[in-house]
Amino acid sequence: MKDFDVIVIGAGLGGLSAGALLAAQGRSVLVLEQADRIGGCCSSFERDGFHFDTGASIVEIIKPIEDVFKKLGTTLQKEVDLIPCDPVMSIIRPDGSRMTIPFSIEKTGELISSISPEDGRRWKDFVDFYSEMADVTLDTFFSMPADSMTDLFAMLGRQPRMAKYLPVFLSSYQNILQRFFKDERVLQSMGYQALYFGLPPALVPGPYAMIPYTEQMGIYYPRGGMLKIPEALQRMGERFGMQVRLNTTVEKVVVRDQRAQSVILADGTEITARVVVSNINARTLYQKLVGEEYLKPISRKGIRSYAYSKAVPMLYLGVDYEPPLEAHHNLIAASPEDINQYWWKHVETGQLDYETIGLICWPSHTDASLAPKGKHVINLIPEGFYNLAEGNWDDLKEEYIQKELDYYSRFAIPGLKEHVQYVECSTPLDYERRLCLPEGAIYAFQQDLTAQAIFRPAARSKNIRGLYLTGASTHPGGGVPSTIASGMIAANLIEKYEQ
Numbered sequence: 480m481k482d483f484d485v486i487v488i489g490a491g492l493g494g495l496s497a498g499a500l501l502a503a504q505g506r507s508v509l510v511l512e513q514a515d516r517i518g519g520c521c522s523s524f525e526r527d528g529f530h531f532d533t534g535a536s537i538v539e540i541i542k543p544i545e546d547v548f549k550k551l552g553t554t555l556q557k558e559v560d561l562i563p564c565d566p567v568m569s570i571i572r573p574d575g576s577r578m579t580i581p582f583s584i585e586k587t588g589e590l591i592s593s594i595s596p597e598d599g600r601r602w603k604d605f606v607d608f609y610s611e612m613a614d615v616t617l618d619t620f621f622s623m624p625a626d627s628m629t630d631l632f633a634m635l636g637r638q639p640r641m642a643k644y645l646p647v648f649l650s651s652y653q654n655i656l657q658r659f660f661k662d663e664r665v666l667q668s669m670g671y672q673a674l675y676f677g678l679p680p681a682l683v684p685g686p687y688a689m690i691p692y693t694e695q696m697g698i699y700y701p702r703g704g705m706l707k708i709p710e711a712l713q714r715m716g717e718r719f720g721m722q723v724r725l726n727t728t729v730e731k732v733v734v735r736d737q738r739a740q741s742v743i744l745a746d747g748t749e750i751t752a753r754v755v756v757s758n759i760n761a762r763t764l765y766q767k768l769v770g771e772e773y774l775k776p777i778s779r780k781g782i783r784s785y786a787y788s789k790a791v792p793m794l795y796l797g798v799d800y801e802p803p804l805e806a807h808h809n810l811i812a813a814s815p816e817d818i819n820q821y822w823w824k825h826v827e828t829g830q831l832d833y834e835t836i837g838l839i840c841w842p843s844h845t846d847a848s849l850a851p852k853g854k855h856v857i858n859l860i861p862e863g864f865y866n867l868a869e870g871n872w873d874d875l876k877e878e879y880i881q882k883e884l885d886y887y888s889r890f891a892i893p894g895l896k897e898h899v900q901y902v903e904c905s906t907p908l909d910y911e912r913r914l915c916l917p918e919g920a921i922y923a924f925q926q927d928l929t930a931q932a933i934f935r936p937a938a939r940s941k942n943i944r945g946l947y948l949t950g951a952s953t954h955p956g957g958g959v960p961s962t963i964a965s966g967m968i969a970a971n972l973i974e975k976y977e978q
């Protein structure tokens with residue numbers, strides 16, 4: 480007799496989504512989280528009356544999340560108060576000029592036409608192309624397992640129109656953008672979003688060039704902070720009896736006869752379960768918690784081959800004025816080519832650039848309750864990376880904060896430095912320590928074509944029976960909707976294979 484039907488390691492979005500759905504299947508579920516709060520990268524905390532988000536700052540492409548809540552017998556909109564972000568974003572160009580993208584396909588088309596009439600006409604073609612593709616892929620690619628070729632054929636069986644879009648996978652984000660648009664200023668407004676997938680435009684697979692379109696399907700912020708999404712998943716799971724234990728680190732997954740049997744906690748306690756679901760980085764899972772000796776040689780080689788995804792630093796600022804910004808998301812943008820150059824020159828060499836592209840997030844623009852009256856919260860997310868050519872993030876941290884405050888005050892947010900009341904910074908090293916993200920990898924592994932779908936670690940372990948994966952490490956990859964979808968994929972597989 481096992482202690483639980485299912486143990487979930489990690490209370491990130493993937494773990495909570497899988498846990499809640501498995502509890503709804505009538506299984507006894509225990510979620511173990513090493514941190515003192517749930518949500519992992521999608522969480523929130525409070526300091527001096529300012530409410531900050533730990534990592535994720537918006538949610539878009541909400542269809543997979545709606546599907547999960549529907550399966551839990553409710554709706555996303557009932558459980559989370561999602562505020563649409565309008566305008567969609569503001570673009571701060573390298574010359575300092577700005578462009579505000581409205582939440583309207585037509586008005587965005589008019590804006591693009593005012594810059595380049597030809598690109599304005601092409602915007603309509605772009606929208607037509609990606610609206611159909613989004614329809615097709617959201618129903619399949621983002622909601623079905625991709626552990627094998629059979630799974631891919633099953634996707635095609637369910638949605639034969641997907642075949643039309645397969646060549647797009649062989650193209651890059653940059654190629655697709657440049658196929659539709661020619662004007663440098665228009666390209667500057669769409670290139671940065673490639674980095675939402677953790678790579679520069681030249682390396683992100685073509686399907687993700689749908690982002691400038693999907694942004695027009697809505698970008699949302701949960702009233703009260705990003706934590707409201709994992710909280711809703713936890714609440715739903717608990718309705719079905721799911722238990723969540725915080726401050727509980729899993730150190731080992733015990734395997735016998737190539738089947739997961741139990742987990743061992745940091746204090747030595749062993750808890751047995753019929754099924755173990757991992758929401759942690761798959762390399763950490765297989766190399767440290769399970770042990771490579773349980774993997775077939777090809778899988779051992781495979782797991783070692785995954786490169787960690789990008790890492791970023793994040794500055795959390797509480798300010799006592801209304802910052803001169805235009806939107807919830809403000810991108811310090813550049814053309815796709817310049818973003819590629821930044822990547823080769825800095826990320827690949829570890830040479831930090833303090834005055835570079837980045838994201839300014841202004842959540843209290845959308846939800847004033849996040850800060851005391853008359854005050855605001857801002858998150859700065861300058862592009863960065865884990866491995867520095869010189870020194871380490873701990874030694875650099877104070878200097879880094881000051882240099883970034885200088886740059887952002889000068890270039891993007893006049894007056895910022897004088898109005899900062901609270902400042903804290905999570906470096907990639909801090910993310911590694913606090914959330915056990917190896918090398919601070921925010922999307923687990925790089926998301927180029929070689930680590931997508933069947934090439935990403937499988938949701939149903941190919942080596943260990945009774946072991947399932949959720950979260951950014953597995954298909955469909957990193958991001959709020961994808962990781963929540965991964966929980967549904969794991970829960971469906973467990974329903975099928977673990978009676």
Ligand SMILES: Cc1cc2nc3c(=O)[nH]c(=O)nc-3n(C[C@H](O)[C@H](O)[C@H](O)COP(=O)(O)OP(=O)(O)OC[C@H]3O[C@@H](n4cnc5c(N)ncnc54)[C@H](O)[C@@H]3O)c2cc1C
Pocket residue numbers: 488489490491492493494511512513514517518519520521533534535536537538539727728729730758759791793860913914915921922949950951952956957958959960962
């Ligand atoms: C700075 C930043 C900005 C981002 N911005 C966005 C955004 O705006 N929009 C978007 O869609 N996505 C964004 N993302 C990505 C998105 O937040 C993540 O991809 C997603 O939340 C990851 O979910 P996950 O299920 O993989 O779990 P994780 O968030 O990785 O959580 C895993 C959990 O497991 C716990 N854990 C680890 N090891 C153990 C152990 N041994 N025992 C017990 N518990 C353990 C961790 O503490 C953690 O809570 C951002 C991420 C970051 C970091």
